[in-house]
Amino acid sequence: MKALQFSGNSQAALVDLESGPLQAGWARVRVHYNSVCGSDLALYAGNWHGHRYPIVPGHEWSGTVVEVNGPGEHWVGRRVIGDLIHACRICPPCRDGLPVMCQSLTELGFTVNGGCAEYVDVPIENLYALPDELDLATACQVEPLAVALHSVARAGIQPGERVAVLGCGGIGLLIIQAAQCAGATVALATDPIEFRQGAALAVGANQASGADAAAYEQLSHERFDVVFEASGAPQSVAQALDLLRPGGRVISVGYRVGASHPIETAKLPLLYASLIGVMGPGGKYREAISLLARGAVDTKPLLTDFVTLEGHEAALARAVGKKPGTIRVVFDLMEGGSRG
Numbered sequence: 001m002k003a004l005q006f007s008g009n010s011q012a013a014l015v016d017l018e019s020g021p022l023q024a025g026w027a028r029v030r031v032h033y034n035s036v037c038g039s040d041l042a043l044y045a046g047n048w049h050g051h052r053y054p055i056v057p058g059h060e061w062s063g064t065v066v067e068v069n070g071p072g073e074h075w076v077g078r079r080v081i082g083d084l085i086h087a088c089r090i091c092p093p094c095r096d097g098l099p100v101m102c103q104s105l106t107e108l109g110f111t112v113n114g115g116c117a118e119y120v121d122v123p124i125e126n127l128y129a130l131p132d133e134l135d136l137a138t139a140c141q142v143e144p145l146a147v148a149l150h151s152v153a154r155a156g157i158q159p160g161e162r163v164a165v166l167g168c169g170g171i172g173l174l175i176i177q178a179a180q181c182a183g184a185t186v187a188l189a190t191d192p193i194e195f196r197q198g199a200a201l202a203v204g205a206n207q208a209s210g211a212d213a214a215a216y217e218q219l220s221h222e223r224f225d226v227v228f229e230a231s232g233a234p235q236s237v238a239q240a241l242d243l244l245r246p247g248g249r250v251i252s253v254g255y256r257v258g259a260s261h262p263i264e265t266a267k268l269p270l271l272y273a274s275l276i277g278v279m280g281p282g283g284k285y286r287e288a289i290s291l292l293a294r295g296a297v298d299t300k301p302l303l304t305d306f307v308t309l310e311g312h313e314a315a316l317a318r319a320v321g322k323k324p325g326t327i328r329v330v331f332d333l334m335e336g337g338s339r340g
């Protein structure tokens with residue numbers, strides 16, 4: 001089967017891989033779409049925690065089950081997405097309800113091959129069936145929307161709260177919408193790229209701004225109940241604290257491994273602030289599927305570049321360079337591929 005393979009150091013290649021025998025308790029899925037998120041770009045660059053090379057990336061995929069090994073025949077032919085996290089369920093973090101912190105975590109697309117291929121193997125227990133009204137192109141955003149919903153849940157958003165979202169890439173644009181679904185007003189979104197500011201306004205932010213020092217100077221009077229940091233820019237947590245009302249919460253979702261920036265730590269007690277980290281989709285898959293199936297979240301402004309695996313080089317360059325017009329690259333694994 002055709003697959004995209006990363007080897008670190010910004011090395012990517014289209015390869016022909018043997019699928020091999022299906023593990024007991026796993027399903028094989030014919031992938032239709034797989035979108036590329038910021039973590040995939042960090043994996044591509046070789047700057048990621050928890051990975052092995054070479055690896056087929058991809059955890060934001062949708063497709064159709066073609067085979068199962070074990071009980072679960074009814075899955076064959078179902079349109080599905082799947083959780084990337086396969087945890088042991090017995091280690092202390094798993095027992096504490098934090099499978100994403102599992103001490104022997106398997107992550108599809110990071111530690112085992114993921115969805116940037118014609119087929120992906122997935123534990124049957126990780127599968128989620130899709131309702132008829134949800135198309136597969138939209139469904140590849142279930143996982144990132146689950147991350148956004150998890151972030152909003154960690155923030156404990158109350159209806160009527162005013163929030164800001166720093167960073168208007170795929171996750172930021174989904175957080176803007178997830179926060180509104182929870183009853184918040186997204187009063188501000190920031191991003192250095194004008195095209196992304198426009199996308200933030202299109203999905204309901206009241207105001208969009210740049211993210212440089214001059215832009216923040218202009219915002220110096222603004223205060224928010226919750227500030228979501230979704231850019232991963234190391235200075236952004238400090239900027240988030242500057243935008244917080246006393247007693248507010250900063251939710252840190254974006255990150256770059258190894259990057260740092262000083263913060264004035266006195267601001268945490270002086271603002272009575274909460275600084276909260278979020279990792280992963282937090283199991284919010286059913287909620288994400290339901291919101292997308294109802295059309296309550298619009299993925300069109302995010303899904304900008306549909307390409308075949310053959311077009312990976314130019315597409316990855318656009319995504320890494322954050323070219324205007326590009327937010328999320330989506331690989332179409334049925335277009336130009338063998339259909340099986």
Ligand SMILES: [Zn+2]
Pocket residue numbers: 037038039040059060144
């Ligand atoms: Zn992702």
Ligand SMILES: [Zn+2]
Pocket residue numbers: 087088089090091092093094099101102103104105
């Ligand atoms: Zn575990």
